[in-house]
Each structure stands twice: as C-alpha cells, then as structure tokens.
Amino acid sequence: MTASTARITQRMIADIAGVSQSTVSLVLNGKADETRRIPAATRDRVLEVIRETTYVANPVARSLAGATNGLIGVFTYEPAFPNRSSDFYTPLLTGIESAAEGVGADLLVFTSTPVVDGHRRLFHESNRLRLADGCILLGREMDPDELERLLDTAYPFVAIGRRDAAGGRVPYVGVDYVSATRSLADMAVGLGHTRFGLLRLPLTAESSRDRREGLVAGLTGHGDLAEAEMTTGTTVTDAWDAIRPSRPTVLFIEDPVDAQLLHEHLSASGIRVPEDLSIVVLGEHNRPRERAVDHTRLSAPRTELGARAVAALTARLEALHTTDTDSAADADPVQELLPCTIVAGATLAAPPG
Amino acid sequence: MTASTARITQRMIADIAGVSQSTVSLVLNGKADETRRIPAATRDRVLEVIRETTYVANPVARSLAGATNGLIGVFTYEPAFPNRSSDFYTPLLTGIESAAEGVGADLLVFTSTPVVDGHRRLFHESNRLRLADGCILLGREMDPDELERLLDTAYPFVAIGRRDAAGGRVPYVGVDYVSATRSLADMAVGLGHTRFGLLRLPLTAESSRDRREGLVAGLTGHGDLAEAEMTTGTTVTDAWDAIRPSRPTVLFIEDPVDAQLLHEHLSASGIRVPEDLSIVVLGEHNRPRERAVDHTRLSAPRTELGARAVAALTARLEALHTTDTDSAADADPVQELLPCTIVAGATLAAPPG
DNA sequence: CTGAAAGCGCTTACAG
C-alpha cells in the first residue's frame, strides 16, 4: 500500500490528538464517561480527530481483542437460492435482514462450504462460524450429531424450525405445525371425510413429523389414512398411484410444489378438485405462481420466523455478555413455536356422494 | 467460558504434537512443502493432532495477521428484500452466492447501516466495509462522491452496473443497455412507427441514461419522442396523461412494474395493446406474475451479472496479493458490459392505420 | 530443519 492508502489506526489518531492509544480506545467505546472520567475537552479533541480522519475501528482487531463484532451468521444447510427451497428461504431471509438492520448487525452468510449431496456440512476443515458472534441455522434437516457438537462448543446459535436433537437442548424458533395440521384434519373430519390420503416428505425432518403428528391426532378414530412418501426418484404420480387404491376422498399434501404438480395431473386425468377429491396443502408457496390454485392450506409466518430468530440470538448474546458466562451457558435454551394461519382456500369440500 | 468450552489454539496443538506453534501454522498453511522442508513425519504428526482435536484456525486472528479472510462484502444501497427492488436483487444475489461458493468465500451482507430516505450511506460513523476483503456494490444510483472517496481508500470493490463517477475509474460489471434499447428502437422504426413515447425513471442513474441513449440513437430522424419521468408521487396515469397528447403509437417503459400497471390502466380505458398502442419494456420481472403480459422487452443477465462481479472482485484481490501493491493499485479497473437478450413478446406491432 | 519473536489493531485490567 502506498502511504496515502494506508489505513488509519488508533495509534495515528492518538498521535494527532496528543493522547495515548488507550485513551482513543476508551473514548471510542464510550467508557470515557463511565469507568473513568476523561475530561470533556480531551474526549472532544479525540472525537474531532476521529471525525476529520473518518477513522473507524478495525472490526477484526476488535473482535480478536474480545469485543463482539456485530456479525450475525446465517448458515443454510441447503443452498438458499437456486432450487425449490428458495421459495421457502426468501421470506425467512427478509425477516432476518430487517431484524438485523434493526439491531445494527451485519449478516455473515456462510457460502464457503460447498454443498455436497444437497446439503452443507457445518463442521468442515475450515469451519468459519466463529467469525460471527452467533449464528442462525436454516435447513429442513439438521444432523443431530452436528447440533450436539455445536452445543458442546458453547457457540451461540438458534435453529429455525423445531429440533429434537441433543436431548431437547437445541435453541430454536419454529412453527407450530402440529396445531395447524390438527385444525386442517378437524375440518376434513367435520365435513364427513373418512378415507384420507397423505403425500408427505421423509420423516427425517421434524417439520414433516410434526405435520404428520397433528394430522394423525385429528384423524384417528375417524377413518383410514393411506400414506405415500416422496423420496428421491419418486414422482407425484408414483405417490398418487400408491395411495389411490385406498380411494381417499381428501388428500393432504405436504409440499406445495408437489401439490401443484399433482393437481395438474389430476385435472388431466379428469378428476375434479374438490368435487371428486379434496386437496389440503400443508405448506405454502412464497409467491403465487401463474395459474396457481387457491389450495386449502396452512401458512407459516416465515418473515416473522426470521425476525424472531434474530431476536432470540441477540438476546442470547446479550445474556452472555452481561451475566457471568457460566450461568448464562446453563440458561434454558430459547424454544419457541409460532402459530400458522389456516387459509380456507377452495379445494376442501364435503366428500362426494 | 468453562474450561470444557475453551477453544483450541495452535499453541495447544503444538504442545500435543511436541512442536512449536509456528510449525503448526506452517503446516496448516501448506507452506510446509514450499518455502521450507518440514519432514513429512513432523507434518503428519501435526496434521493428525489437528484432525483428532477438530482444530480450525481462528479466522479473525488470521485476518488480523495479514492473511485474507475470505469474506466478500455485499453492500446494497437500497434494502435488498422488501420492496420492488427485491425482484431485481434476487437473481443478482443468486449469482453472487453461487460464485462465492465456487471460490470458497463467505458473504458479508451489510445491513447494519440503516436505510435512510430509501438508501444506505456507504460512509457512516461505523463503516464496517473493512471487515471484508473486498465488496460488491449494488444499487440503482450510487453517490459519485462516495465512490470517489472509496476509490481513494484503495479498498477493493466492484460495482454492479456501469458507473460514470470518478472520471471513469470505478470498477464495474454492468449491462449493455445502450445496445439493447437501440435494437428495440430499430424494431419499432422498422415497423413504421413515427410517434414515440418514453416513460422512464429519473436520469440520475446510469442505467436510465443508457437506456435513453440507445433509444434516442435509434429513434433520431425517424419521428418524435415524448418523454415523461416517474418521480416520487408521479403515478403511471399521470405520466401517461403527459405523453398522451403527442399521440404516440409505441410506448417504451423503463420499469416493468410501471409497465404492468399502465397496461392495466390502458386496458381499462379501452386502449388495445398492441393494436392501438405498442408497448416495449426496457426491463424484466424476476418471475412472471399472475396474469402477466408477455411484453416485448429486454432481459438482462442478472444471475450472470452477480457471478461476474464476484469473479472480477476475486481477480482484483488476487492481483493485490501476488503483485506488489503499488502497481496493482494502478491497474486498469475492470469495466465490463454484458449483453441483454431481446424478448420478442406480444406487445410490439405495426402502428394502427 | 525448527523455534523465538515481532507484529497485525484493538480492549482492558493495572499502575501511576
């Protein structure tokens, strides 16, 4: 670097203002007023030089010296943008971004770990989580071992979505899918349905298990439930063919994209919705597509979810910095479930006949 | 922190492996093989301990010690998500994200500076740009003074979008709007139009000036151009009322949202498109809306734009670290324009009568 | 071949 481009340091500010580097630091961190009484004249002189030189403290150095650096990490197990999950992540990120702005934090999005087999590994040879004060974890599924290990490191984090792992010690902000699917099940039962179908994702994710749990709770004793699971290579047509023999009058579909596709397939097959078959979707597109069907569905508060996660993480970070760390580490993890909205839609009706 | 949660350091690795801390660092940075010949046995022993302990170097310390920190900053003048600009930013961010993943960098999204009057200020009392190795700047308009000042600090950055500021010294990756709008103008002229309308945004942004320039170049000598500018408080109806007296047969509209709104207004007024009036849009929605019209338009390669910006910034950073810095600082800035696609669409036809 | 040491730019006790 040429001299003209060299960065300004506290040492330079100190020299100009005729004080010591520590005094500059003290003034900068506002502690000039509390712990010690630096005369207003000294303080103002330092502040004046800081303003003239447009000095800003090197956040890397601050961080190494033990101060927090105002960075909120965002780790997405699945890539956040290109694919079907993008639809889900965008409102989440919107909520995270505006909440981060609200607390004056920057966002550190961990993209350095390549996506392997459709998901990122949290622990990696160059794990960089510590660059941020704390981290928000996003993903349909999270490796329980990794969560356990993360908990052991005492690194502050909050998962988005309810998590079973690590004996219930994982801090999270999630969605109350159990109650919402229970309500949808009750609606179907109330309309007189007795043969139910469920087209769902693998039960490896809590969000899928929760949806199924609420559904089963509402349906039990009111009829039969035929299930099909979407795994790699399964098409919605395959899944429908598996369920169809049980002749359901209402079909619950977990994934909105699957619902869209199957709906088109049904229309093409001459099956009318909801006259011949009702459809209830256990999720929602981010944006209405062209020719989108107004499905009866649940709607998760995704933007709020992102904002709440930032709030929970921020609260945790503050606790760590005000309390003595041992007791703070033992504090109960934040575990919060936000309610869904039920969208009546146009695809749930009484069974035929 | 309790002892169990203390982080592992190179010092600890060194003690376990029975070597010095510097040796650990050397092994870790691969320089064990180049500059100096650390015996394979020593190296393997160190690597073994590193693996057992799952040690990872503290990136903050690495950064302070002079190594790059693998952080690519993303500064958006306008908030990236909530509003109309979201539509434009999303594909850009997609490109940036996947390119960052490709080069093993994390993304630092600057959200800490609050948005004031619709845009963020780059220089702020707690400017944190230096947290990242370099930065990508996004925004319709960028303050020329800020760009000049940023250039003076020798901080590596690349703007997205062509920039006039600072005597042409701003590095950017932009879109060749001039050529694209010129093509669209030629198409309209070729169809026999002679009365043209332009509904555009303020010329404070290069992207607006470029669009206008291409248009004017293609239209000059072929008829009259009536212009209306969308400013705060102007509605598309206002703008249309201003242009209408000149009785244009083809209307160029810069903003896709405006195009959508005006199209609806025209339909409601009984004006048929393109029979009575052709419409050409100088931009494109990210995703098709419901009831979207297939406008004749240009389509900018936004995902590619993001990826190219990351590549340009990365190249610049590498140059800074391999060459002596003085000569690198003098290197010509990257200034690259990507071509648009012309979408024929269904709203440009020969003039009536 | 490898270690001791300086230094990156801060924060924060600790002495005056």
Added chain:
DNA sequence: CTGAAAGCGCTTACAG
C-alpha cells in the same frame, strides 16, 4: 485523570 503493558490467535520474516 491517563499511559504503559499484556493479551487476543494468528502469519511471517528472522535466526539459529
């Protein structure tokens, strides 16, 4: 009231 100093965890000349 303020400065000198230690220390955060690294990288990288510089000596052996």
